[in-house]
Amino acid sequence: MKQTAESIIIANGRVDIETTTGAISAIHLEEPRTEFVREPSGAGLLRIAAPLEHYQSHFLETGTHGKPKITRDGDGITLRYDSLESNEGSFPIQVEIRLRPSDDGLVISAQVHNGWTEPIPQVIFPQLMDLEAVAGTDGTRLQLGRHRAMPFQELVMEPDDVPWLDRWLTHYFPYAAPEFNMKWLDYGDHNRGLTLFSRNTRHVTQGLFMQRVDRFTERLHLRWLHYPFIDPGGTWESGDYVLLLHPGDWYAGAKAYQSFATEHYPYNAPQRIREALGVRSVWSAVRNAPPNFPITALPEYAEEIADPELGITELILWHWWLKNGYPIFFDTRLGTEEEFRTALQQCREIGVPIVLFVSHHILRDTDETDPDWKHLNAGMQPVSNNWTYGRDFLPIFRLPFSGTHAMIEGSALSAGWRETGLKSYEDALALGGRGICFDVFQSWPDPDFNPARDGRPDEEGEKLLEFAENARELIHAANPDGTFSGEHVSDVNVPVLDYTWEWYSSRQRRDSAPFRYVFPHYRLNANVNEHPRGALIGFMEGALLNLIPGQMHSYRLRDYPDLVHMVKRVAALRRQFLHYFTEGQYRFREGLTVNGGEGRIYTRGDGILVIAINPSDTAADIRISVDPGVWGGEYPTGTLTAYDLDGQEIEHASGGKAAFERSMHLEPDTLRIFEFTRE
Numbered sequence: 093m094k095q096t097a098e099s100i101i102i103a104n105g106r107v108d109i110e111t112t113t114g115a116i117s118a119i120h121l122e123e124p125r126t127e128f129v130r131e132p133s134g135a136g137l138l139r140i141a142a143p144l145e146h147y148q149s150h151f152l153e154t155g156t157h158g159k160p161k162i163t164r165d166g167d168g169i170t171l172r173y174d175s176l177e178s179n180e181g182s183f184p185i186q187v188e189i190r191l192r193p194s195d196d197g198l199v200i201s202a203q204v205h206n207g208w209t210e211p212i213p214q215v216i217f218p219q220l221m222d223l224e225a226v227a228g229t230d231g232t233r234l235q236l237g238r239h240r241a242m243p244f245q246e247l248v249m250e251p252d253d254v255p256w257l258d259r260w261l262t263h264y265f266p267y268a269a270p271e272f273n274m275k276w277l278d279y280g281d282h283n284r285g286l287t288l289f290s291r292n293t294r295h296v297t298q299g300l301f302m303q304r305v306d307r308f309t310e311r312l313h314l315r316w317l318h319y320p321f322i323d324p325g326g327t328w329e330s331g332d333y334v335l336l337l338h339p340g341d342w343y344a345g346a347k348a349y350q351s352f353a354t355e356h357y358p359y360n361a362p363q364r365i366r367e368a369l370g371v372r373s374v375w376s377a378v379r380n381a382p383p384n385f386p387i388t389a390l391p392e393y394a395e396e397i398a399d400p401e402l403g404i405t406e407l408i409l410w411h412w413w414l415k416n417g418y419p420i421f422f423d424t425r426l427g428t429e430e431e432f433r434t435a436l437q438q439c440r441e442i443g444v445p446i447v448l449f450v451s452h453h454i455l456r457d458t459d460e461t462d463p464d465w466k467h468l469n470a471g472m473q474p475v476s477n478n479w480t481y482g483r484d485f486l487p488i489f490r491l492p493f494s495g496t497h498a499m500i501e502g503s504a505l506s507a508g509w510r511e512t513g514l515k516s517y518e519d520a521l522a523l524g525g526r527g528i529c530f531d532v533f534q535s536w537p538d539p540d541f542n543p544a545r546d547g548r549p550d551e552e553g554e555k556l557l558e559f560a561e562n563a564r565e566l567i568h569a570a571n572p573d574g575t576f577s578g579e580h581v582s583d584v585n586v587p588v589l590d591y592t593w594e595w596y597s598s599r600q601r602r603d604s605a606p607f608r609y610v611f612p613h614y615r616l617n618a619n620v621n622e623h624p625r626g627a628l629i630g631f632m633e634g635a636l637l638n639l640i641p642g643q644m645h646s647y648r649l650r651d652y653p654d655l656v657h658m659v660k661r662v663a664a665l666r667r668q669f670l671h672y673f674t675e676g677q678y679r680f681r682e683g684l685t686v687n688g689g690e691g692r693i694y695t696r697g698d699g700i701l702v703i704a705i706n707p708s709d710t711a712a713d714i715r716i717s718v719d720p721g722v723w724g725g726e727y728p729t730g731t732l733t734a735y736d737l738d739g740q741e742i743e744h745a746s747g748g749k750a751a752f753e754r755s756m757h758l759e760p761d762t763l764r765i766f767e768f769t770r771e
Contacts, residue, residue: 098162098169100191102198105337107191110134111162113155114171114189116221119286121337126226126284128337131311135221136160137171137189138202139315141214144180152176154187168192183208189217196348197287197336204328212322216301216315217330220279220288225310227281234302234314235285235342236265237274237583237607241302249307261304264317266537267582268553270594272300274583274607276349278342279314285338287345288314292331293356295553295584296320297539319539319550343682343723346609353610357583361590362573365615366674369403369663370630370637371447372396373593374646376426377411380482380496384646387412387427390435394444396649397639402656403663404639406445406575408529408593416499416531417456418465418509420516429523436524445526447575449593452513453532457498464544465509467501467536467552474500475536483644501536504555505545514562521570528563529593533578533585553584560588581614583607591615591636598629598637599707605680608634612678612694622647624658625707625761631662632692632703632763634673658761661737665765668739672701683722689714689758695725698770700750706758716766717753725750730770737762746771 097108097117108118114136119128136155144150154160157178160171173187184207192199202217225232229244247261265272275290277300301315320328334352338344374393377383390409397404412432414423422429439446454477455461466474477499480491502509517528535556539549547555560576567574575590591614598618601608608616618635620626621643630637641647641655649656666673676696684693684702689712691704700720706712720726732752734743756764 098164100168100193100198102193103195103336104339107198107335109162109169109171109191110155112159114160114162114173115155119335119337121284121286121339123339124284128224128226128279128286129222130224132222135219137200137218138187138204139216139219140176140185140187140204140212142183142185142208142210142212147180150178150180152178152183152185154189158187160189165190165192185212194334197334200333200335202330204322206322206324206326206328209324211324212328213319215318215320215322215328215330217318218288218316218333218335220286220314222305223279223286223312223314225312226284229310231281233279233281234312235278235606236272236300237276237610238604239265239271240603243302243304243312244310247302247304251307253307258307261307263302264299265302266299267297268295268534268580269537270580273581274349274353274610276345276583276606276610277314278345278606279312280342282341283339285340285342285345287336287338287342287348288316288333289345289349289352290316290331290333291352293584294331295535295557295582297535297537297550297553299537321539321549340722341682342606343609343679346606350610353583353586357586357611359611359614360587361615362575364405364573365575365590365636366613367670368405368636369659369666370620370639371406371408371591371617372404372639373408373410373449374640375410375644376646377423378481378483378644379411380480380494381484383423383425384644387432387435390446391438391442393646393648394439394442394446398442398444401660401663403659403666406447406527407439408447408449408577408638410449412448413450415456415497416451416454417461417502418452418512418516419460420450420452420520433523440524440526445571445574446524447527447529447577448520448525449529449531450516450520451531452516453502453504453530454499455502457500461500461502462506462508464542465502465506465512466542467503467505467540468542469538470541472541475538477501503540503542503545503552504535504559505540505542505547505552507546508544510555510559510562513559514566517563517566521566526571527567527575527577530560530563530576530578532580533560533589534580534582557585557588560585564588581607581616583610586611586614592617593638595619598626598633598635601630601633601635602680608678609680609682612676613674620655622652622655624654627655627658627662628705628761628763629690629707631666632690632705634678634692634694661739665735665737665739668735669701669765669767672696672699676701679723683719683725685717687715688712691716693718695723698730700725700766700768702766703763704756704758704766705763706760709760711757711759713755713757714764715753715755718751718768720750730768733767733769735765735767
């Protein structure tokens with residue numbers, strides 16, 4: 093039977109919709125000429141989980157289980173499915189899918205009305221099926237906010253492999269986890285891309301499912317999963333998704349999302365956080381071991397970072413409490429509560445704010461934990477989050493002989509959990525804390541089924557945002573420039589989280605390039621141990637350095653003069669070029685080519701800043717080239733100035749073009765900065 097299609101023209105190409113199924117039959121990029129879909133399977137844009145007692149994995153999919161009624165709406169089309177039918181029968185579930193061109197790309201949205209007698213637990217929309225390996229198995233990538241996947245290298249099975257359910261061909265990225273931390277993706281390679289992003293600003297449970305068609309075929313399914321639990325008679329709206337096609341690498345897709353995200357997710361951190369080079373973290377104690385230092389020694393650590401030349405704006409205190417979870421109370425092994433109060437006051441007098449790290453998103457599996465606070469799975473079971481550590485345990489985690497405690501996930505969908513946490517914050521701030529740093533600040537990847545919840549199962553993220561807003565009000569009432577920071581950041585919580593505390597070193601921050609591009613002023617931390625190289629790389633990345641020499645041993649800075657010397661040098665450089673970091677655009681390597689070393693590029697107005705470094709143990713010959721035309725810059729003439737690690741001018745040339753090349757010989761762990769300004 094001959095298939096027909098409706099074409100929708102968008103910038104840089106077109107999308108074809110098969111009229112008999114409503115499936116995408118072609119995604120065509122004009123230049124470079126690329127067909128993202130060549131062999132459509134007929135599966136439509138939306139799939140519904142419709143569990144039956146005898147068939148729990150039963151599903152209904154547009155196209156596969158129903159044909160649409162198609163209407164033209166100007167340049168767009170609407171697909172309507174009045175019901176969906178499988179071998180199990182006909183189901184009165186109505187689906188409407190709207191597709192319309194816009195200046196941003198193809199805008200796609202869906203509505204599902206549940207006329208069935210049972211709740212619908214999952215909706216998958218949109219589905220991008222049968223995507224070609226546009227750059228072969230080695231070059232095709234899926235770029236997420238903080239992760240790059242190589243699907244045709246990672247989703248691999250040998251012809252004779254027999255794994256359970258072929259799971260090696262799939263991977264699931266929960267939203268709000270570190271990898272998929274923006275509702276944005278880009279599929280392609282360095283020459284072309286297909287970007288998809290969501291304009292739905294709600295923080296609800298969702299995720300991205302990546303699936304290879306089979307072990308022999310170089311095609312991929314990308315499915316966006318939601319868990320709305322649509323009640324009988326209820327209606328679910330997806331919100332708008334934007335699909336755009338572009339030449340070049342992922343930058344164009346990130347720029348498109350940035351225009352939406354900066355309006356809806358504004359960054360609200362205090363100015364001192366935006367400008368600072370970094371923070372400092374110490375552990376007064378480590379689990380399952382004697383304390384590192386008494387609380388009376390805390391001011392000594394504060395004095396080490398009080399020097400303004402270091403650019404360190406606050407000190408984060410871990411493990412001042414005895415146990416994770418509720419109730420939160422001071423660890424009296426460190427001293428008395430009055431000594432704690434005095435130490436915090438002394439740090440304030442020194443001029444160093446103390447931020448109190450807390451961990452209560454994970455709760456103790458004891459009678460101390462109210463059952464209403466627990467995150468329960470669909471089997472009404474608490475979700476365990478057990479771990480044991482200590483500096484003298486071997487192995488460090490998951491010990492075979494020691495169970496010092498049992499932990500379970502707490503839920504922000506519990507009003508009691510939120511109230512208990514905020515009351516604990518009030519008490520901590522009254523002792524003299526200047527801010528709070530929240531452990532595991534991400535919504536859990538699964539819905540919460542606790543009957544005591546005060547929202548829908550997928551809405552923990554919404555309540556977590558509400559909790560953060562209330563926490564910030566408490567902090568700012570006590571300290572107008574106090575901070576609320578935490579582990580893990582997603583696009584939706586940029587407005588409430590001043591910076592991150594994550595277990596990432598400076599070198600790992602390159603994986604966050606798309607997130608940094610979209611939110612160039614947001615402060616992602618980069619942990620720096622006693623080696624100066626971490627400070628050098630972190631400065632290049634524009635990260636918030638988190639000084640932790642000795643990590644949990646909490647070594648003193650005074651014992652690492654090389655680290656202190658490097659920190660002071662890059663702090664001075666940050667102050668010297670501050671407006672690029674606080675007002676400019678982080679471009680990663682857009683328009684920048686680096687050979688022999690590493691580099692990053694920033695722009696502000698007509699200005700261009702390139703930081704080239706040699707993060708190695710041996711001297712290196714490094715060559716860089718910059719082409720502003722890649723991002724649309726057109727600066728015919730100007731002045732190029734080069735600076736060394738001490739901020740000293742070592743080259744000054746006028747009249748050159750903005751596109752420039754430079755070669756340099758750099759000793760180990762040093763840098764060269766180039767600034768181009770228009771005449």
